[in-house]
Amino acid sequence: MSVEAQELDLLANDNRGKHQLEAGFDLLGWDEVTQGSVLASFEGDASDISLKKSEERAYSNFNSYTATVASWRVIKPVYNRDICIDCQNCWVWCPDTSIISRDKQMLGIDYDHCKGCGVCVEVCPTNPKSLLMFGEHTDLGESLADWPEKKKKEKK
Amino acid sequence: MAITSIKNLKEFSTNNDRFEGAHTLCPGCAHSMIVRELMNCTDDNLVISANTGCLEVSTAVYPYTSWDTSWIHIGFENAATAVTASQVMHQVRKRKGTLKDNDAPVKFVAFGGDGSTFDIGFQWLSGAMERGHDFTYICLDNENYANTGGQRSSATPIGATTSTAQAGTHSYGKKEKKKDIVSIMAAHGAPYVAQLAPNKWKSMAKGFQKALETEGPCFINTVSACCTEWRFDPKDTIHITDLATDTLMFPVYEILDGHELNILYRPKNVMPVEEYLSAQGRYKHLFKPENKHVIELIQSDIDKYWNMLQRREEARV
Ligand SMILES: Cc1ncc(C[n+]2csc(CCOP(=O)(O)OP(=O)(O)O)c2C)c(N)n1
Ligand code: SF4
Ligand code: SF4
Ligand code: SF4
Ligand SMILES: [Mg+2]
Numbered sequence A: 001m002s003v004e005a006q007e008l009d010l011l012a013n014d015n016r017g018k019h020q021l022e023a024g025f026d027l028l029g030w031d032e033v034t035q036g037s038v039l040a041s042f043e044g045d046a047s048d049i050s051l052k053k054s055e056e057r058a059y060s061n062f063n064s065y066t067a068t069v070a071s072w073r074v075i076k077p078v079y080n081r082d083i084c085i086d087c088q089n090c091w092v093w094c095p096d097t098s099i100i101s102r103d104k105q106m107l108g109i110d111y112d113h114c115k116g117c118g119v120c121v122e123v124c125p126t127n128p129k130s131l132l133m134f135g136e137h138t139d140l141g142e143s144l145a146d147w148p149e150k151k152k153k154e155k156k
Numbered sequence B: 001m002a003i004t005s006i007k008n009l010k011e012f013s014t015n016n017d018r019f020e021g022a023h024t025l026c027p028g029c030a031h032s033m034i035v036r037e038l039m040n041c042t043d044d045n046l047v048i049s050a051n052t053g054c055l056e057v058s059t060a061v062y063p064y065t066s067w068d069t070s071w072i073h074i075g076f077e078n079a080a081t082a083v084t085a086s087q088v089m090h091q092v093r094k095r096k097g098t099l100k101d102n103d104a105p106v107k108f109v110a111f112g113g114d115g116s117t118f119d120i121g122f123q124w125l126s127g128a129m130e131r132g133h134d135f136t137y138i139c140l141d142n143e144n145y146a147n148t149g150g151q152r153s154s155a156t157p158i159g160a161t162t163s164t165a166q167a168g169t170h171s172y173g174k175k176e177k178k179k180d181i182v183s184i185m186a187a188h189g190a191p192y193v194a195q196l197a198p199n200k201w202k203s204m205a206k207g208f209q210k211a212l213e214t215e216g217p218c219f220i221n222t223v224s225a226c227c228t229e230w231r232f233d234p235k236d237t238i239h240i241t242d243l244a245t246d247t248l249m250f251p252v253y254e255i256l257d258g259h260e261l262n263i264l265y266r267p268k269n270v271m272p273v274e275e276y277l278s279a280q281g282r283y284k285h286l287f288k289p290e291n292k293h294v295i296e297l298i299q300s301d302i303d304k305y306w307n308m309l310q311r312r313e314e315a316r317v
Helices: A005-008 A087-091 A119-125 A140-145 B030-042 B054-059 B079-096 B114-120 B120-131 B181-186 B201-213 B234-246 B275-279 B279-287 B287-317
Strands: A074-081 A099-102 A104-108 A130-133 B045-052 B070-073 B104-111 B136-141 B191-197 B217-224 B253-256 B260-263
Touching: A005 A104, A087 A099, A087 A119, A087 B030, A099 B114, A099 B275, A119 A130, A119 B260, A130 B104, A140 B253, B030 B045, B030 B136, B030 B201, B030 B234, B045 B054, B045 B079, B045 B234, B045 B279, B054 B104, B054 B191, B070 B079, B079 B120, B104 B114, B114 B136, B181 B217, B181 B287, B191 B260, B201 B275, B217 B234, B217 B279, B234 B260, B260 B287, B275 B287, B279 B287
Parallel strands: B045 B070, B045 B104, B104 B136, B136 B217, B191 B217
Antiparallel strands: A074 A130, A099 A104, B191 B253, B253 B260
């Protein structure tokens, strides 16, 4: 599969990863809040939120979904669709809600929220793996070109 | 109640996550794996409370929240208190018909670390269980006070080194054994009590759904591998948890109505506990010759406990 095809299929969200987590906006400072505070996760009614996919939701600026922790990463997981069997192991065990799956298909990685822990690579069952860790600045084409061949089982 | 399909992972993955990224838990932290699973088990509205600890400080960094549900944080002791009070309020308003949507199902869940569950919030948790509220308490058991730098708790196993029970020339780490919280909670007569592990995602999802569906107070202890304080590479969180369940250091089982015990995971090949201990920095010192007796003690305790679980399961009492 070409690099473009793989990149295009990733879901784009306008309001994902808009700000650095550190950057506050025009609000009371933590030391000025006297009665505790209430942060609304969404704009407007959120009663059916469990039925909406993230791209259908109206996230408020308070929702950490709109922030990014990409700067935490030194290595990143790269996804190779050609080998993936859509088992969803990576989805269930990603601690940072960063595996984007829709309709039982793995689509790719949310690099705004992925911290590069490498769990998804470890739990990927294919041979060779469909996810591998590369340096943060390695581009997708280079990574895919470097993908290892299928490992033969060692004879005992 | 709208439980979601957990027939297989593909179906499970069609759920829309309600726990968002850009929280500040360490890379590879199992707390969030467990929270995500709970929230993906149901489509119902959730009211969640959290005790102070890694989960709370990392998911509500002002001005951000990572929770797509109602979520409340109060003191270290009070996750059970806060969520049961909310549950009573909801019940009363439902009776009076003053809710925006009187028929919308709502589930009440409290999350606490082992420090807050086994130690500091223990009295409040016990009270909430005894009062019999309809809620589920989930302990994220990483066997130490992780958020404040890894102090020992009554959930820390014997032999682990922690910042307040350090291994050194005169010490092999913590001297006392882990508190058996699951039995204590079962002794409250709670309708559903379990110990679950995120590597066994299906039994965990099933257990969560059972707890959410069961009327009355439910308690679940979950194994939450902590790469920072247990000292292993973040990529290995699931591997370490596999070792925890396959050495039976963390048996996976449930107890219904305070007595009926079911084992939920029976390893095909039970591994010696050394495999689990040697994979983590916090047990490294146990492999010195003078500490060999501690490993032997841990193994013999595991064997005895597993034997007890099997006999209780068989006895159906
Ligand atoms: C009454 C009280 N005592 C102490 C603290 C300090 N404190 C905050 S978090 C924490 C450790 C939490 O440990 P645990 O409950 O195991 O959760 P973990 O961080 O390990 O997930 C401590 C001691 C506090 N907030 N309140
Ligand atoms: S590296 Fe970690 S955070 Fe990133 S996608 Fe994989 S499991 Fe998720
Ligand atoms: S774990 Fe590997 S094979 Fe399974 S869905 Fe993820 S990338 Fe695909
Ligand atoms: S210290 Fe442990 S429990 Fe706390 S966020 Fe880090 S890995 Fe998770
Ligand atoms: Mg803890």
